[in-house]
Amino acid sequence: MPEKTARDITFVTCTAPVNIAVIKYWGKRDNDLILPVNSSLSVTLHQDQLKSTTTVACSAHFKEDRIWLNGKEENINQPRLQSCLKEIRRLVRKRRSDGDTSTDVLSLSHKVHICSENNFPTAAGLASSAAGYACLVYTLSRLLGVEGELSAIARQGSGSACRSMYGGFVQWHMGMQADGKDSVAEQVEPESHWPELRILILVVSAERKPVGSTAGMQTSVETSSLLKHRAQAVVSTRMDEMILAIRQRDFSTFGELTMRDSNQFHAICLDTYPPIFYLNDVSRRIISLVHRYNHHYRETRVAYTFDAGPNAVIYTLQQHVSEFVQVVTHFFPPETNGGEFLKGLPVGSVSLSDELTRAIGLEPLPKGISYIISTKSGPGPQTVEDTSLHLLGPDGLPKTST
Amino acid sequence: MPEKTARDITFVTCTAPVNIAVIKYWGKRDNDLILPVNSSLSVTLHQDQLKSTTTVACSAHFKEDRIWLNGKEENINQPRLQSCLKEIRRLVRKRRSDGDTSTDVLSLSHKVHICSENNFPTAAGLASSAAGYACLVYTLSRLLGVEGELSAIARQGSGSACRSMYGGFVQWHMGMQADGKDSVAEQVEPESHWPELRILILVVSAERKPVGSTAGMQTSVETSSLLKHRAQAVVSTRMDEMILAIRQRDFSTFGELTMRDSNQFHAICLDTYPPIFYLNDVSRRIISLVHRYNHHYRETRVAYTFDAGPNAVIYTLQQHVSEFVQVVTHFFPPETNGGEFLKGLPVGSVSLSDELTRAIGLEPLPKGISYIISTKSGPGPQTVEDTSLHLLGPDGLPKTST
Numbered sequence: 001m002p003e004k005t006a007r008d009i010t011f012v013t014c015t016a017p018v019n020i021a022v023i024k025y026w027g028k029r030d031n032d033l034i035l036p037v038n039s040s041l042s043v044t045l046h047q048d049q050l051k052s053t054t055t056v057a058c059s060a061h062f063k064e065d066r067i068w069l070n071g072k073e074e075n076i077n078q079p080r081l082q083s084c085l086k087e088i089r090r091l092v093r094k095r096r097s098d099g100d101t102s103t104d105v106l107s108l109s110h111k112v113h114i115c116s117e118n119n120f121p122t123a124a125g126l127a128s129s130a131a132g133y134a135c136l137v138y139t140l141s142r143l144l145g146v147e148g149e150l151s152a153i154a155r156q157g158s159g160s161a162c163r164s165m166y167g168g169f170v171q172w173h174m175g176m177q178a179d180g181k182d183s184v185a186e187q188v189e190p191e192s193h194w195p196e197l198r199i200l201i202l203v204v205s206a207e208r209k210p211v212g213s214t215a216g217m218q219t220s221v222e223t224s225s226l227l228k229h230r231a232q233a234v235v236s237t238r239m240d241e242m243i244l245a246i247r248q249r250d251f252s253t254f255g256e257l258t259m260r261d262s263n264q265f266h267a268i269c270l271d272t273y274p275p276i277f278y279l280n281d282v283s284r285r286i287i288s289l290v291h292r293y294n295h296h297y298r299e300t301r302v303a304y305t306f307d308a309g310p311n312a313v314i315y316t317l318q319q320h321v322s323e324f325v326q327v328v329t330h331f332f333p334p335e336t337n338g339g340e341f342l343k344g345l346p347v348g349s350v351s352l353s354d355e356l357t358r359a360i361g362l363e364p365l366p367k368g369i370s371y372i373i374s375t376k377s378g379p380g381p382q383t384v385e386d387t388s389l390h391l392l393g394p395d396g397l398p399k400t401s402t
Numbered sequence: 403m404p405e406k407t408a409r410d411i412t413f414v415t416c417t418a419p420v421n422i423a424v425i426k427y428w429g430k431r432d433n434d435l436i437l438p439v440n441s442s443l444s445v446t447l448h449q450d451q452l453k454s455t456t457t458v459a460c461s462a463h464f465k466e467d468r469i470w471l472n473g474k475e476e477n478i479n480q481p482r483l484q485s486c487l488k489e490i491r492r493l494v495r496k497r498r499s500d501g502d503t504s505t506d507v508l509s510l511s512h513k514v515h516i517c518s519e520n521n522f523p524t525a526a527g528l529a530s531s532a533a534g535y536a537c538l539v540y541t542l543s544r545l546l547g548v549e550g551e552l553s554a555i556a557r558q559g560s561g562s563a564c565r566s567m568y569g570g571f572v573q574w575h576m577g578m579q580a581d582g583k584d585s586v587a588e589q590v591e592p593e594s595h596w597p598e599l600r601i602l603i604l605v606v607s608a609e610r611k612p613v614g615s616t617a618g619m620q621t622s623v624e625t626s627s628l629l630k631h632r633a634q635a636v637v638s639t640r641m642d643e644m645i646l647a648i649r650q651r652d653f654s655t656f657g658e659l660t661m662r663d664s665n666q667f668h669a670i671c672l673d674t675y676p677p678i679f680y681l682n683d684v685s686r687r688i689i690s691l692v693h694r695y696n697h698h699y700r701e702t703r704v705a706y707t708f709d710a711g712p713n714a715v716i717y718t719l720q721q722h723v724s725e726f727v728q729v730v731t732h733f734f735p736p737e738t739n740g741g742e743f744l745k746g747l748p749v750g751s752v753s754l755s756d757e758l759t760r761a762i763g764l765e766p767l768p769k770g771i772s773y774i775i776s777t778k779s780g781p782g783p784q785t786v787e788d789t790s791l792h793l794l795g796p797d798g799l800p801k802t803s804t
Contacts (some may be wrong), residue, residue, distance in 0.1 A: 223662075225631075225632075225635070226628045226632070226636075226673075229635070230627075233627070233631070234627050256675075260675050263672050267669040267670065268669065270666075270668055271628075271665055274693045277686050280683055281682055284679050287676075287677060291676045
């Protein structure tokens with residue numbers, strides 16, 4: 001329920017999750033509506049470890065729409081932000097013209113103040129814009145009391161944001177319509193479906209990624225002859241196999257498909273002209289480590305996936321987490337006087353057999369990985385009931401700013 | 403003319419060149435006959451800088467076929483070596499059964515001693531097996547006095563060896579026949595066609611390549627969904643464009659196609675499962691350097707291509723060589739007490755403008771490149787007339803061995 005203060009400001013605060021694709025989205029068929037060239041599928045990560053938080057305040061006294069991201073005021077006229085605001089307001093108008101007056105607590109002419117922050121570094125390749133736009137759209141919808149196809153609105157902020165509108169395992173259907181109405185996200189299975197699934201984020205570098213994904217995928221669409229083939233001939237079969245693997249909790253198939261799809265995405269980047277590189281030598285060493293580890297056990301126990309940056313996201317099952325973390329720590333010895341190396345869900349400690357480290361047989365690379373975040377799958381966006389957690393103060397301005 | 407010694411040993415020594423593909427060969431449709439999934443095209447490098455030398459000796463006194471590579475005796479029963487020997491001898495028999503007796507100087511029952519060496523490090527990613535097999539087949543053909551489709555025989559030693567049978571610009575037609583008779587090399591233009599073309603080999607590392615190309619391409623054929631698409635839908639058009647660019651000496655098109663095809667080959671490697679990586683961070687930095695250099699001049703002045711290893715081969719025109727070498731030296735400062743950084747054809751020295759180095763704007767990486775070999779296109783295999791250069795002594799054994 002939106003909270004009204006003495007100064008007639010209404011506040012709502014929500015959180016939204018990060019998602020990590022296992023069937024990748026790369027390439028738009030419509031740049032304005034953000035319609036993809038292929039469907040994609042992701043796992044929603046738990047918000048206990050990674051989330052965006054957004055407070056939206058609304059008041060008759062506000063003179064203009066404003067937005068603050070991670071403490072810094074940003075330009076509200078950014079086209080994608082405007083798309084989301086416009087689409088949400090259109091949904092409200094439609095609802096009211098349909099005669100539903102239950103939500104008319106707020107005038108559509110009232111301006112909004114938006115304040116958003118992530119509990120993880122932006123632009124570290126952790127899909128911050130997906131969580132951010134999902135959170136914005138969800139918070140606005142709670143404030144204005146609308147429901148409906150919110151994922152199609154989030155999609156217009158940042159394509160993959162539509163997948164952060166649900167928890168668990170989420171497919172973004174590419175859709176066929178020119179207006180994008182059918183390019184929406186759908187939950188394949190909730191997070192409770194596969195409780196043993198674990199996710200480790202291996203943070204390789206917090207440098208800004210060299211080529212932004214928007215510009216990158218645009219160049220790929222224009223220049224890669226392999227991209228079109230992937231979209232038309234590869235993804236659809238792979239999607240069916242992936243959904244089946246998830247339904248059956250078949251980690252071996254899930255893991256192999258995840259790795260193959262990550263590699264194919266980076267292959268498309270390399271086939272782009274000029275080529276785009278997101279993987280670096282540390283990323284490649286992680287890939288090699290994973291294959292050697294799996295080869296040793298003659299089964300796919302861990303799987304990697306990489307987005308538009310060098311960080312690895314590892315999928316595995318609960319029973320393998322502590323050993324694999326130990327393996328990573330062995331082959332990428334952390335900086336001894338750095339911060340904690342392992343964040344997030346606790347991981348038990350085990351000792352490695354010489355046989356295993358010998359079988360992997362890589363040269364250890366000190367400080368190759370900055371830290372690991374241990375997490376699992378979690379729910380979609382949530383409303384924060386504790387009003388003390390609003391990011392905007394009673395005056396409608398950020399409580400903290402930089 | 404084969405030389406007979408007092409001990410009734412006949413000697414022939416020949417040299418053969420390295421070739422560097424600009425339309426890459428990756429994937430066989432027949433592993434025994436070495437038939438490729440797509441046609442390819444290469445530039446033959448000049449033997450003044452890089453060559454294989456082979457001496458073959460033949461005598462009624464030899465008890466068995468033997469081979470020495472770079473001073474070390476190797477197993478003559480290696481299947482690909484046997485293929486070449488068998489095919490050459492078949493050609494001789496055919497010639498004789500056709501009634502041509504001009505070449506029956508040697509009995510087919512005589513055994514051969516083969517001694518071969520390269521003037522560059524083997525397995526440094528410089529296609530040593532191509533030059534080696536081309537040289538072997540050419541030398542045997544001179545010894546036994548046969549002509550005919552030698553490239554199809556060299557192909558059975560090492561696929562790309564067929565392209566080293568000619569100088570200049572050489573296409574390997576994939577062919578359609580099951581027996582491989584039409585999978586042969588053909589000269590597109592001789593080396594004299596484009597005298598301004600220059601080639602720089604940037605030796606990044608002399609480490610052995612991680613995955614041999616034979617095993618690598620086999621895995622790609624089995625697992626990459628993009629490889630088949632490349633072979634069926636991409637290469638044929640690109641080949642036509644490449645041949646036209648060469649005929650017209652259109653460097654801009656030649657260079658762009660070369661870079662795109664190199665990138666696509668490495669994309670296929672990445673789409674292979676498990677993925678294959680030949681490029682490392684230094685390779686990627688060279689790619690970035692080339693694109694930034696070209697971007698600064700708003701034209702494609704230099705082009706890179708990479709084979710199954712991290713070394714870059716740069717194509718450019720004579721008028722840009724000295725500046726580009728200076729650029730490479732600036733951004734990859736050589737080890738000061740190492741050997742000479744620039745080998746091969748002399749390169750003039752120029753000073754770089756601040757504007758250019760600023761425009762490139764990369765962080766210099768000391769010792770990223772070990773040395774540069776400067777060369778140009780050259781002729782096909784040659785017979786060495788100077789008998790003092792035979793690699794086998796009068797006893798039919800290597801003059802030097804390790």
